[in-house]
Amino acid sequence: MNNTLHLSFFEATREVFELMLDLQKVSESAVAPGEDACGNLTISIGVIGDLTGDILYTFPKETMLEMVRIMTGGMEVSEVDDFVTSAIGEISNIISGKAMIALSERNVVCDILPPKVVESEESVCAYPVDSNTKINTEIGSVGLEVRLQSK
Amino acid sequence: MLWKEKYMLGVPLIDEQHQELFRRVTDFVETVRKPIPWEQKTEQVNRTLDFMKDYVVTHFHDEENLQRELGYPELPSHRKLHQEMVAYVVSVSRQYEESGNQEQLMQQFAGRLLAWLINHVASEDQKIADFARRKEQETHE
Numbered sequence: 096m097n098n099t100l101h102l103s104f105f106e107a108t109r110e111v112f113e114l115m116l117d118l119q120k121v122s123e124s125a126v127a128p129g130e131d132a133c134g135n136l137t138i139s140i141g142v143i144g145d146l147t148g149d150i151l152y153t154f155p156k157e158t159m160l161e162m163v164r165i166m167t168g169g170m171e172v173s174e175v176d177d178f179v180t181s182a183i184g185e186i187s188n189i190i191s192g193k194a195m196i197a198l199s200e201r202n203v204v205c206d207i208l209p210p211k212v213v214e215s216e217e218s219v220c221a222y223p224v225d226s227n228t229k230i231n232t233e234i235g236s237v238g239l240e241v242r243l244q245s246k
Numbered sequence: 247m248l249w250k251e252k253y254m255l256g257v258p259l260i261d262e263q264h265q266e267l268f269r270r271v272t273d274f275v276e277t278v279r280k281p282i283p284w285e286q287k288t289e290q291v292n293r294t295l296d297f298m299k300d301y302v303v304t305h306f307h308d309e310e311n312l313q314r315e316l317g318y319p320e321l322p323s324h325r326k327l328h329q330e331m332v333a334y335v336v337s338v339s340r341q342y343e344e345s346g347n348q349e350q351l352m353q354q355f356a357g358r359l360l361a362w363l364i365n366h367v368a369s370e371d372q373k374i375a376d377f378a379r380r381k382e383q384e385t386h387e
Binding site: 178185 | 275278350354360368369
């Protein structure tokens with residue numbers, strides 16, 4: 096189930112990045128211990144239903160800015176402000192929603208909660224310790240951590 | 247302009263409405279992001295909010311009618327996405343008014359609206375076009 100779960104979120108991320116950002120090369124790799132990730136923003140999406148817990152997406156600053164540049168058709172964005180955080184939160188929401196639809200086709204029925212910015216020192220300079228997964232794209236990486244448990 | 251040819255569904259009324267929505271959202275984002283004092287942007291921001299409240303409802307109504315005509319099986323879940331967005335636009339407009347035109351609310355609104363619109367048109371609405379094409383193929387077989 097863990098692999099299926101993880102795959103649902105990876106596939107949803109790949110689909111969203113391709114459709115919304117025209118990113119064609121999306122792959123996964125392990126996060127190296129102690130890998131530098133300063134300036135990151137972690138978005139948490141709560142899950143309720145047959146599974147409960149959180150999905151954490153960790154976005155390095157440059158990845159976020161590039162995502163927003165693509166979405167705005169090239170607008171110059173240099174800081175992670177309310178506009179950027181909100182757009183990235185919505186993308187995390189969209190990815191999670193798509194993963195939930197994929198899981199519902201396997202009779203796992205869950206709902207997601209609105210995105211929250213994780214305010215913790217851990218998110219400032221490191222990928223989530225136990226995620227070990229990073230989604231790589233042409234414009235940078237995104238950390239993915241699936242923290243879900245069956246009821 | 248954030249519109250892309252690949253967003254076309256092949257239904258003129260809906261494609262025109264999508265292009266208009268993208269034009270308005272592009273203008274809105276450009277206004278909100280302009281490096282000038284917020285007070286100089288509020289008139290255009292208020293105009294866009296008023297437009298969105300009316301136009302989004304009209305567009306969603308037309309899009310749902312199209313889905314009904316096609317017998318699109320995912321109409322209930324698609325309508326739910328529409329209802330959630332309308333509720334969000336109404337709620338954020340009210341909060342903005344009550345806060346005395348607080349900039350932070352509009353920065354957040356612009357970011358979410360932009361991502362939502364791109365996904366909705368590039369992904370969710372394309373499923374309607376795919377369904378219509380499959381249905382037409384089956385009719386000709």
